[in-house]
Structures are given as structure tokens and as C-alpha cells.
Amino acid sequence: MFTAPKGTYDLLPPASEEFLAVRAALVAPARLAGYGYIETPIFEDTALFARGVGESTDVVSKEMYTFDDKGGRSLTLRPEGTAGVMRAVLEHHLYAGPLPVKLWAAGPNFRYERPQAGRFRHFTQVDIEAIGLDDPTLDAEVVALADGGFRAAGLSGFRLLLTSLGDATCRPAYRKLLQEYLRDVDLDEDTRRRVELNPLRVLDDKRPQVQAQLTEAPLMAEHLCADCAAHYDVVRERLAGLGVRWAEAPRLVRGLDYYTRTTFEFVHDGLGAQSAIGGGGRYDGLSTLLGGPDLPGVGWALGVDRVLLARRAEGVPAVESTRCAVFAVPLGEVATARLSAVVGALRRAGLAADMAYGGRGLKGAMKSADRSGATYAVVLGERDLAAGVAQVKDLRTGEQQAVDLDSLVTTLQEMLQ
Ligand code: AMP
Secondary structure, eight states, X not given: OOOOOTTOOOOOTTHHHHHHHHHHHHHHHHHHTXXXXXXXXXXXXXXXXXXXXXXXSHHHHHOOXXXXXXXXXXXXXXXOSHHHHHHHHHHTTGGGSSSSEEEEEEEEEEOOOOOBTTBOSEEEEEEEEEESOOOHHHHHHHHHHHHHHXXXXXXXXXXXXXXXXXXXXXXXXXXXXXXXXXXXXXXXXXXXXXXXXXXXXXXXXXXXHHHGGGTTOOOGGGGOOHHHHHHHHHXXXXXXXXXXXXXXOTTOOOSSTTOEXXXXXXXXXXXXXXXXXXXXXXXXXXXXXXXXXXXOEEEEEEEHHHHHHHHHHHTOOOOOOOOOSEEEEEOSHHHHHHHXXXXXXXXXXXXXXXXXXXXXXXXHXXXXXXXXXXXXXXXXXXXXXXXXXXXXXXXTTOOEEEEEGGGHHHHHHHHTO
């Protein structure tokens, strides 16, 4: 027997209903804010991620699902959404129209990570991207839309961590300062290499013996240039105006290289180690990295799988599947033909209807009717057929009445109004 590959899982009903509802809720506020749907391929040129996400990141150096296709092209299953969306914006010159270009997307992403609770190799994100402006009011909009998305998905026990990572003016100088500090710290060889490649990631090291040595480390937030500091001030002012609460997180670093200025993460306190339910930020350098014009952008990705876990941790009631309204129970061949047509007509009228298949007897079929959650069961036996009626049973009260077969569909519609 085959099983789903390690680090993946099957979404099955009824939990899958919740997945669909949550995925829709997370982006509902963004759709109200003018974000349009974009769908890009699940695989892209490997070089797009290498360049866009950054060679020094864990995502690119260790976690990508990369393969050669039969034409000898190196392709990679997307590990994140922004690089593909930016590639599409550049390819189709979407930036030639009104700015910002506002887009949302949803779909699976793939990372070869060590699987654990809340960390999968195949996981689903919803994304928004606002491309073309560096207006701090837009940063605040983007952050507020994530906050609103989580609330629409039923969550309340989450926190927003916020900082600014500076830009091409102030970050290189800060990076040098941090490297100088880190070179004097007692670190293992792997981490020393990281100091040279990607020193900001060292700040994110979870080991207590490393953290203990970083208490005095210089922080980007304290070394912002005047422009970045002013930008960040406006972001915070707007967020306060939007009623969004946050905590300053000057040590927040994210796994992807392209972030500049506003950077944020949402964490949920009910999730244990994998507590990030979403994150994002500004990525003003990404377009030029991909060979495009100087095109700033800001966006986020929210983790649908983790939001489902967070809902469970908060005890949010499960989403109910679409409830069956009418369940048909035919007894015999002729009744099956009649009720099959009735069920079809009910569905065309927009009602949820189902029937017993496989020539089941009355007892077993009524059990299925009960299990379906239907409001009414419609039973059609030989005697009913001869009398030109069907028995309509209210499954909530147990009351039963004979309804004329010829007007069964309209009568049921009226009864369900
Ligand atoms: P990132 O693209 O790494 O910024 O991730 C954005 C969000 O996607 C995170 O906050 C998580 O909620 C979710 N996420 C990232 N990686 C995984 C994973 N391996 N499994 C499940 N969810 C993930």
C-alpha cells in the first residue's frame, strides 16, 4: 500500500470544508480592498528562486524540490509565492498600468523541511502583493489586511511582530557593524560561516547559548537611515489609525533575503514551536534582482495549514459542511428512476439533495438519510407509486406526509423556504 509522501497529508472531508472556508476568509478583506486574483505556475525556472529568494537562504540552499524536465530545463516547485508573482508582473508589464498593482494568490508551496507539528513539505499559503509604490500607508494596509484575514478566519489569540529592516542605504553599513560584533562572539563553525554570508540570520538563532551572547548586538532598528526611519514612523502611525496593535520586534529576521524596510510576522500562542501563522514585508529590491525596473513592493503570505491548527487550539467551532436538505430513499427500480430525476431537479433548483444508491433496503437507506443531516427524507415505495405519492418525512420531528409525486419538487422547495 502507498502512503502520502513524508511531510504531506491528505485533506479529507469534513475537515476539507474548513480548509476551503479558512482559505477564503483569510483573503476576504484583501478582495474588498481591490486585490485581484493571480495564478502562476506551481513550478518556475530554478534560477528565479535562486536569484529572487537568495542563494544564502535555507529555502534555496537546502529546501527546494528541484528537477530537470525532459527538455533539460532545471525547474523548481515553488517554495514561496512572491518571486513567481513578481516574475508575472514583470513579464506582462502589469506595472505599466495604475499603481499599485494589487494581487492575491492561493496555493501549495513545497519545502524540503524536517516535518513536525505545523511544518510540512507541502503546505498552503494565501498571498497578497502590492507592487509599484513605496508609500508607507500601503504597508499599513497590507499589514492590516493580514490582521483582518486572521480575524475573519475566526482567530483572536495572535500577535503581530513588527520591525524595519532598512534599505540599500542603511542595511549594508549595519550588516558590517553586526558582522564586526559577531566575529568576536564564541560561535560554532557553521554559524561563523553564516556571519559572513547572512549575519542577520544569526540574530534569529534559537539556541540559548547563542542568544546569551547577542544581548548587546547592534540592532537594525537603531541604525535606520533618515528615510527608513521616517517611512517606519508613518507605517506605525497608520497602523495605529487602523486600530491594529503590534509589538516592536527589532530582532525579527525572516527566512527570505529580499525583505527591506517594513517586516512583520504574526505568531499564534497556541501552536508551540511552529508559531508563525503568517508574515511578510517590503521587498523593494526584488524587481531589479529579477532584471526588472526599480519597482518597490510589499506583501505577505499566511499559512492556511497553521491557521487551521490555531483554530483548533483556540477551540473555534468547526465549519459545517453544506447540509443536505433532501435525502431520497427509493425502494425498487421504478422508484429509483423517479427519485433520481427528482434529486436532479432539486439540485438544479439550488438545493442540496442526495439519495440512497445500490438498491439499499429501507432501514439502511434511512440510516444514510439521518447521517446526511437532511431536513427531509423522501421515501418512495411500490404502494406509493401506485397511489402517485411520495412519503416526505421531517427528520427533525419524525412527522410524515404523503405528497403528490407530480408536484414533489415544487412542494419540497416550498417546504424548505
Ligand atoms: P514564509 O514564506 O516562510 O514567510 O512563510 C509564511 C507562512 O507560511 C508562515 O508564517 C507559516 O504560517 C507558513 N509556512 C511556512 N513554511 C511552512 C511549512 N513548512 N509548513 C506549514 N506552514 C508553513
